[in-house]
Amino acid sequence: MSGQILRLEPDPHVAVQRLLPWYLTGRLETAEHDIVETHLAQCPECRAELETERQWQLLHPGHGAQVDVEEGWARMRARLSGQVPATAPAPLDTAMPAPAVRRRGWLPPAWRTPARLPSRAWAAPALLSAGLAAAIVFTLRPAAPVAPLAQYHGLAAPAETSATAVVRFRPDATEAQIRHGLKDSGARLVDGPTVSDAYVVRLPREHYAAALDKLRKEPGVALVEALESASP
Amino acid sequence: MNTAPTPQPSHRPAAAAGGLHDDAEDRRLVACVCAHELAAFESLYRRYHPRLCRFLHRMLRPEHLVEEVLDDTMIVVWNQAERFNGTSKVSTWIFAIAYRKALKALSRHEDPVPDTAEDDADHPAADPAERPDARMSLAQARAAIDTALRTLSADQRAAVELTYFHGFSYPEIAQIVDCPTDTVKTRMFHARKRLKTAFGGQLDDWL
DSSP: TTTTTOHHHHHHHHHHHHHHHHHEEEEEEEEHHHHHHHHHHHHHHHHHHHHHHHHHHHSOOOOOOOOOOOHHHHHHHHHTTTTOOSSOOOHHHHHSSHHHHHHHTTTTGGSSSGGGOTTTTGGGGGGGHHHHHHHHHHHTOOOOOOOGGGGGGSSOOOGGGGGEEEEEEEETTOOHHHHHHHHHHEEEEEEETTTOOOEEEEEEGHHHHHHHHHHHHHHEEEEEEEEESSSO | OOOOOOOOSSSSOOOOOOOOHHHHHHHHHHHHHHHTTTTHHHHHHHHHHHHHHHHHHHHHHHHHHHHHHHHHHHHHHHHHGOOSSSSSSHHHHHHHHHHHHHHHHHHHHSSSOOTTTTOOOSSOOOOGGGSOOTTHHHHHHHHHHHHHHHHSSSSHHHHHHHHHHHOOOOOHHHHHHSSHHHHHHHHHHHHHHHHHHHHTGGGGOOO
C-alpha cells in the first residue's frame, strides 16, 4: 500500500522481527522491505531469527482437507438449480427471455393465465404448442409452492428413466428455435425460469449424453449443464 | 555465525506455497458471475476450491464443516457478486467471506480458543524429556506442528495460514479478518512465539 506511514516499534529488533514472515514470502512493500534488509545486514540476532522463520515456513504443514472438487461442484450446481422463486411465477409470456417471442404472441391467450387452463388440454399431445405449454403450466401452477427438484414429476417418462439438466436460452432465441431444441433432444421443461433465467429439463436417461450434445448445438441455446452423471 | 542474509531476488510478490491467483482473470470471472453466467462461476469455484479447502480445514476441523462453509462461501459469491467493488483483490474478498463464515461455524460448533497469546505463562516450554526423538521425520514434525497450530486462537490460526500458505500480505490479511494492520502483525508475532514455545525453541532437532 503506497504512501502508508511506517510506524516502527521503539525497539528496531522487534519491529523487524514482526515483519519477517512477509519478508520471506516476498509480500512487503518496498519501503518496509528495504528497512528489514538494511537492519538484517547489521544484526546477527535478527539474521538468526530470519533463519528460524525460514525453517518454520518449510515445516508449515502442506496438507488440507480431502474434499473432492467434482463432488463439491455437483453439490453446488444442485443447490443453484434449486434457487427458484417460492411465490407464483410470472405469467409465461413475461417469463420467456426473448422479446421476439412475445411480439409473435406464440402462446394462445388462454395459456397466458395458467389458472384458466382447461383441465384436459394437456391430454392432446398432437398439438405441440399445447403440449409444451401444458408441461410448463402443469409444473408452474400458481397455487403450489415450488417443490425441490427431486419431487417434480413432469409429463415425461418417470424420473428413473430420465435425467435432468439446466438450460439457458439465448436472449434472441425464437419460439421456433426453443421448440425445435426441446423436441429434437427429447427434452421436457420441468422447472424455471430460475433467478438466472435458466430452465430445468428432463432428458431421456438412455441417451442423456447425446441429448445434452444436441441441445448444446441448438442455435437458440446459450448454456447446457448436466445435473447428473451421463452413465445410465 | 555472522553471515549476510540471502539476498531476495525481488521484493515483489513471489508465489507462496498456495499460489497467487491472477487477479485480472478473477475479476473477469466475477464480472461474468454478476451476469449469472454459470460457466464463469464454475471456473471461479474450481480456482478457489483447493485454497478454500485448505484454509477452512485450518480454521475448522470436521470435514463436513469444511464442505458446509465452503459451499456457503461460494453461494455468497454467486448471489452477491455485484458487491465486489474492486477496491481489493478478488481473493481478499472471497477469503474475507470464508473467514466470517468460518467464525460463525466455530461459534456454533466449538468453544473458541481465547486469544491470550500475549501471556505465555500458561504455556511453558516442552519438557525436554518428553520431546520426541530428534530423528523424527519431516512428516512427523509437520504433523506435530499441525497439532500445535490447533492450540492457537482462530485469529492466530488465520494469520499464520494466510501468511505462510496463501501468501497474503499483512494489509490484505487485515482486510480479510477486518482488523488493523498492527493487530495482524501482533497476532502473527505471538502465534510464532507460542508455536516455538510448544517445541521448546529447538527447531533444529526436527530437521
